[in-house]
Amino acid sequence: MRLDVILRVTTKLILPLMLLFAVYVQFHGDYGPGGGFQAGVIAGATFILFTLINGLGAVMRIIPVAVVEALIPFGALIYAGVGVAGMLTGGNFLDYSHLAHDPVHGQEWGVFLVELGVFVTVSATMLAIFYTFAGRGRR
């Protein structure tokens, strides 16, 4: 019971920092190393650490399996949606230049939305794979 308490208190301190770091890496990917993939993996790892300490039931109350399964294609849909929006505003598929009033701002908006889509899909996939591995149980 004593060893358990140390783990619980430490992870309670670390988990919010990990999630904050994931969001930082995601949005700061334009100015330093980072971007959608790294941030998605770190966010998935945050929830996996929570599961390791508090059990599968606790994390499934926070993020149910149905929500995770719906989020996996949602990110890919955001990405493709940006591509189609590029077509609708008068360019080719995935052309970001016309998304805002000025081509440079259009590119920035396009990259931002695309990285957001990648983040959602990667973190949801990592979490879903972990849910299935952990929920299988040994016979």
Added chain:
Amino acid sequence: MVLLALLAATTIGVVRVRNLFAVAVLTGVYSFLMASVLIVLDAVDVAMTEASVGAGIGMVLMLGALYLTKTDEAPPAHSPLLPLFVAGVTGAVLIWAVSGQPPFGMAATPVHLAGPDYVQRSVAETGIPNVVTSVLASYRGFDTLGETIVIFTAGIAVLLLLKRASRDGDGSN
């Protein structure tokens, strides 16, 4: 390059050790060493991805799979001479093929034909200083769309293979 020698030593460990739990931990160590080597080679984005993906998620998935199967490898049933011979011949051919590369670190090699062009165009056209992100999301955006679809497919396939409708019962085969 001390890091590369450590990498080679870890690899020998992965080949020889038979307890699979130890092999999973050694693979995590290998991932961290590879991330350090990548930082020395000036590839910071790739190093961050390799560290978080290889040492983080990779080790978690391997340990999860080991929990669901058994954790010791059986002793090899065939003699290792033929695979060693095949590996040796492949290694010799690869060394001969790779030795034709230009010397390390020179800037006038054919591999640098398209790169500096992107570095110069990136801030002017997209306003993003990180050239890797701008190439990934804007100049080569199609490849990243394909990659997202690949991750989505892998997630769905794992769900199809391993998900159970209820806790007891075998599910459909």
Added chain:
Amino acid sequence: MSEIVGGLIAHFNQWITVFLMVSGLYIVIARGNMIKKLIGLSLFQTSVYLLYIAPGKILGGTPPIKAAGFTVYANPLPHVLILTAIVVGIATLALGLALVIRINEAYGTIEEDEIFARESEG
């Protein structure tokens, strides 16, 4: 002098890359345990990352993030390709491990020889 040092480092680099590739190949061919084969395959993939990124470095350059005061940057194109390759590698590893878990439940073992024996008699 820097050419001699560059030449020596290049050769060491290449030998280690080929050694990693060959040991990954050896694990895939020679070992019968399926999880070990998957680990050997991922070892092979990481050696290919090294093969791609090492020629992209320029001695005296800096990582490809545009900042004031630097003129020579490393080549960003291999970085982009290898970023994609790493993520696809982990996706295939997850799928391979899921298949191995199913095989274990269907046959009761993950050693290749025992599965072949069971298939040829059953």
